[in-house]
Amino acid sequence: MAATEITKLQAAPRVNLYEEVSGRILRLIDNGVYKIGDRIPSVRALSQQLSVSISTVTEAYRLMEDQGRIEARPQSGYYVRPYLAHLPEPATSQPIVEPTPVGNGELVMRVMRDTADPRLLQLGAAIPNPELLPLGKLSRSMTAVLRKDKNLGSTYDAPLGCEPLRVQIARRALGAGCTLTPDQVLTTVGGAEALNLCLQVVCRPGDTIAIESPMFYGILQTIESLGLKALEIPTHPRDGISLEALRYALDQNDVRACLVIPNFSNPLGSCMPDENKKALAELAAERGIPLIEDDVYGELYFGHERPKVIRAFDKTGNVLLCSSFSKTVAPGYRVGWVAAGRFQAQVEYLKFVRNVSTPVPTQMAVAAFLESGGYDHHLRRIRRTYAKQVALMAQAVARYFPEGTKVTRPQGGYVIWVEMPAHVDSIELYRVALHSGVTIAPGPIFSARGKYRNFVRLNAAFWSDKVKDAIKNLGRLAAEMKK
Amino acid sequence: MAATEITKLQAAPRVNLYEEVSGRILRLIDNGVYKIGDRIPSVRALSQQLSVSISTVTEAYRLMEDQGRIEARPQSGYYVRPYLAHLPEPATSQPIVEPTPVGNGELVMRVMRDTADPRLLQLGAAIPNPELLPLGKLSRSMTAVLRKDKNLGSTYDAPLGCEPLRVQIARRALGAGCTLTPDQVLTTVGGAEALNLCLQVVCRPGDTIAIESPMFYGILQTIESLGLKALEIPTHPRDGISLEALRYALDQNDVRACLVIPNFSNPLGSCMPDENKKALAELAAERGIPLIEDDVYGELYFGHERPKVIRAFDKTGNVLLCSSFSKTVAPGYRVGWVAAGRFQAQVEYLKFVRNVSTPVPTQMAVAAFLESGGYDHHLRRIRRTYAKQVALMAQAVARYFPEGTKVTRPQGGYVIWVEMPAHVDSIELYRVALHSGVTIAPGPIFSARGKYRNFVRLNAAFWSDKVKDAIKNLGRLAAEMKK
Numbered sequence A, B: 001m002a003a004t005e006i007t008k009l010q011a012a013p014r015v016n017l018y019e020e021v022s023g024r025i026l027r028l029i030d031n032g033v034y035k036i037g038d039r040i041p042s043v044r045a046l047s048q049q050l051s052v053s054i055s056t057v058t059e060a061y062r063l064m065e066d067q068g069r070i071e072a073r074p075q076s077g078y079y080v081r082p083y084l085a086h087l088p089e090p091a092t093s094q095p096i097v098e099p100t101p102v103g104n105g106e107l108v109m110r111v112m113r114d115t116a117d118p119r120l121l122q123l124g125a126a127i128p129n130p131e132l133l134p135l136g137k138l139s140r141s142m143t144a145v146l147r148k149d150k151n152l153g154s155t156y157d158a159p160l161g162c163e164p165l166r167v168q169i170a171r172r173a174l175g176a177g178c179t180l181t182p183d184q185v186l187t188t189v190g191g192a193e194a195l196n197l198c199l200q201v202v203c204r205p206g207d208t209i210a211i212e213s214p215m216f217y218g219i220l221q222t223i224e225s226l227g228l229k230a231l232e233i234p235t236h237p238r239d240g241i242s243l244e245a246l247r248y249a250l251d252q253n254d255v256r257a258c259l260v261i262p263n264f265s266n267p268l269g270s271c272m273p274d275e276n277k278k279a280l281a282e283l284a285a286e287r288g289i290p291l292i293e294d295d296v297y298g299e300l301y302f303g304h305e306r307p308k309v310i311r312a313f314d315k316t317g318n319v320l321l322c323s324s325f326s327k328t329v330a331p332g333y334r335v336g337w338v339a340a341g342r343f344q345a346q347v348e349y350l351k352f353v354r355n356v357s358t359p360v361p362t363q364m365a366v367a368a369f370l371e372s373g374g375y376d377h378h379l380r381r382i383r384r385t386y387a388k389q390v391a392l393m394a395q396a397v398a399r400y401f402p403e404g405t406k407v408t409r410p411q412g413g414y415v416i417w418v419e420m421p422a423h424v425d426s427i428e429l430y431r432v433a434l435h436s437g438v439t440i441a442p443g444p445i446f447s448a449r450g451k452y453r454n455f456v457r458l459n460a461a462f463w464s465d466k467v468k469d470a471i472k473n474l475g476r477l478a479a480e481m482k483k
Helices: A003-011 A015-029 A042-049 A054-066 A105-114 A135-148 A164-177 A188-204 A217-225 A242-254 A272-287 A341-355 A362-371 A375-400 A426-435 A465-480 B003-011 B017-030 B043-050 B054-066 B107-112 B135-148 B163-176 B189-203 B215-226 B241-251 B272-286 B341-355 B360-371 B373-398 B425-436 B465-480
Strands: A068-073 A075-078 A121-125 A186-189 A208-213 A229-236 A253-260 A290-294 A320-323 A337-338 A415-419 A438-440 A455-459 B072-075 B077-080 B121-123 B186-189 B208-212 B229-233 B255-260 B291-294 B318-324 B337-341 B415-419 B439-444 B455-459
Touching: A003 A337, A015 A054, A042 A054, A042 A253, A054 A068, A054 A375, A068 A164, A068 B373, A075 A105, A105 A217, A105 A426, A105 A438, A105 B318, A121 A465, A121 B043, A164 A186, A164 A337, A164 A362, A186 A188, A186 A341, A188 A217, A188 A253, A188 A290, A188 A320, A188 A337, A188 A341, A188 B341, A208 A217, A208 A242, A217 A229, A229 A242, A242 A253, A242 A272, A253 A272, A272 A290, A290 B465, A341 B107, A341 B189, A341 B215, A341 B241, A362 B360, A375 A415, A375 A438, A375 A465, A375 B465, A426 A438, A426 A455, A426 A465, A426 B272, A438 A465, A438 B229, B017 B043, B017 B054, B043 B054, B043 B465, B054 B072, B054 B373, B107 B215, B107 B425, B107 B439, B121 B337, B121 B455, B121 B465, B135 B360, B163 B186, B163 B337, B186 B189, B186 B341, B189 B215, B189 B255, B189 B318, B189 B337, B189 B341, B208 B215, B208 B241, B215 B229, B229 B241, B241 B255, B241 B272, B272 B291, B318 B341, B337 B360, B373 B465, B425 B439, B425 B455, B425 B465, B439 B465
Parallel strands: A121 A438, A208 A229, A208 A253, A253 A290, A290 A320, B121 B439, B208 B229, B208 B255, B255 B291, B291 B318
Antiparallel strands: A068 A075, A186 A337, A320 A337, A415 A455, A438 A455, B072 B077, B186 B337, B318 B337, B415 B455, B439 B455
16 A cells, blocks of 8 residues: 555546545455455545545545445444345356357347337346436537538448547547557447447358357347357356366367457456456467457446456457447447457448448437547446446345345446346246336347356346335245246 | 310329429320420410410429420420430340359449549449438438437337338338338338348348349449349340349249349339339249349439339238438438338348347438428429439530440439440549549449449439539540550
């Protein structure tokens, strides 16, 4: 805790001081320096110890309270809370590591259609909470760009997309540890299109692609629609894809490409440590296997620092980095992007063929919003809210679900992955929950083989007392299922 | 010319009376009742003969003047002009009817990239003239929809797309002779995506697809990118695809699907007669071959009546109708659509997988513009302008291009297809024209086999004195090419 360390950290421009302070205390908690029930230093004591202001420490403690990590006890101080600590995590997944075509399309479509029903409580698809989107500012940005350029949208844009947006994306990429020029970025119709273009460019029908397991169903459906086979790799709920298992699988199988969600994997919420990211970038480069990286949740970190992308460790243009503004700005604007490295020219050509280019007004509105400078402030606000909501939902699951239930400890994003006792059938749970006005995402849609039958993914973005009641009810329904 | 006929026509709601009057005179000219140089009835005489007002006839004659079909001679009256009549048309195309993979991608990309260069005169890609787009109204529509719905774009839309737009599309389909419900329509990122989705749903890699020849290069590139083979069918410059040739080709080849642009084929400008459309719909249904129809130019007819789509003759859901608002509203908004008949569920699923749904704000802005009722008025205006510009450009080609040049007589759209003497190399012409600041579309990109080496497609949308000079220069460059 030397003053020199603080000095160094103050120089880093992207992290607020209070976030740095809270991150520091959390690391001490995680490392067991402060255990559950322990009192942490008082505001005054820490302020002196770290040579920061009282208000910075107060802010840091409020953040940790929001996240459910500490609690204030009147006349006494701040104490470490049993943050999910009494809930076991699911183990590293154990998929059958064998290339397999994907099924399950119909069930996915049903879960997606539920999002259109305003009467349902949306715990299924990973839609962001509209109240946590900057819609007013975005709408004003749109009006401004239309006023500024009377010819907006009057011609076919080039396949790369609008330059002002690509400039903003390139600037933000620095924060994820990677240097991109605007020409290395191509805008897409959401993150989904970015992933689709990459897979179509690097694979041919019949090819095998290695992926994390469990894996976001949208990507599984893309794999299916392109006639590819999925090779599901064991994945740790906190550290992400197992590199040992992947290495072994690459030895045993003819794998054409690898696709991962390194930052806050959907549905696990896992975040690969930097050394794993580096190792994965090197492994893929060594084997000549293109690595597709989906960073759509990367900005929604709960910790003190924006995690790096794998692309930051890429030296050969082998990593195709995909992301979008759907989770943080507006899903219905469908603005995503890809930096496809050595595959850029092929992706550009395919984008032109598929739909010429991404619509101009929506791109320009997002660009103007980013230029206006309100994005980082907005992100700070929603990160804190989602962190809190994820913690509260996980705690509610712990309280109301049947004994033996396990839950992930996501480090970002807004979904949790729940492992129920082995006999609980999540598809059946989906059906009965729907009758009570709640939609959830059953586990089997996250696997090419329909595994994870006793798992559900729950969206914490809409947390409220009503959602808490719904969790209680889901727990009851799960408990009532016969062995 | 009985009064009863006029009465009947007045009852038809979609055609203006003056357009009906001009259509009637044009038919008499086309049938040789009035020959080139003949004087047609005076305004007063025709007004009495047809029992319509003087101003209606005046308007009709002005329309025909705009189209270059008649000319006023002072103190004398109106005379039939030599409207392209001294220019021979190209013959029915004679492609090698044999399935073939597509090449030419790089040249297409170069032509498309030219559109981004504001210093070039745009006679290449078929971009509409921004001055003939309703950009101001569209921008006001966007502002209005954002004001009306503060949550616009806040969630993932369903794959079908925005209902208000689908309602408007279904209403307009009536004008093309076909009854669609909003649920039968799915919105897309431009017409290109609609065609891509259809081809991906009905074909598998290696399949053969029958198409008109010459064919719009974008569609050829899609065919290539999906690993399909193109079977190029002889096509008449006025009547479209040869049904005899197609029937024979279907007997000889294993064809998976058929794709045509029945209304104002790009690049020919041909329009299939209704009986051919009906026969093609029946042929495809008989053989169980899905028929993909691109109607992107359908609203830009020069005649007195909106031509029907093939879908109007479809009884089995076998026709997949694709279109867009790129040519008439705004290409950069990327709003297109498909009514995929019996393939609708598959197209919907694939759309979801590829990019979830089309961006919401651009769709809603187009819907609001259509609802506002200004679209038909706008279309009347631009149809008249494009008809005039196409005629003027064709006449300039006739005047300035080398002897032996032939040119199409498009019945809609805004491009012409020019056959130069056999020794003129259009790729070379493209190169030298570029040096003089003009971009054109060389013939070989309209063929899977690189045929049409001595053809160019010219875009008449930007007609001006400067374009006239460019045509003169192109003619000179072509004439200078050695045999």
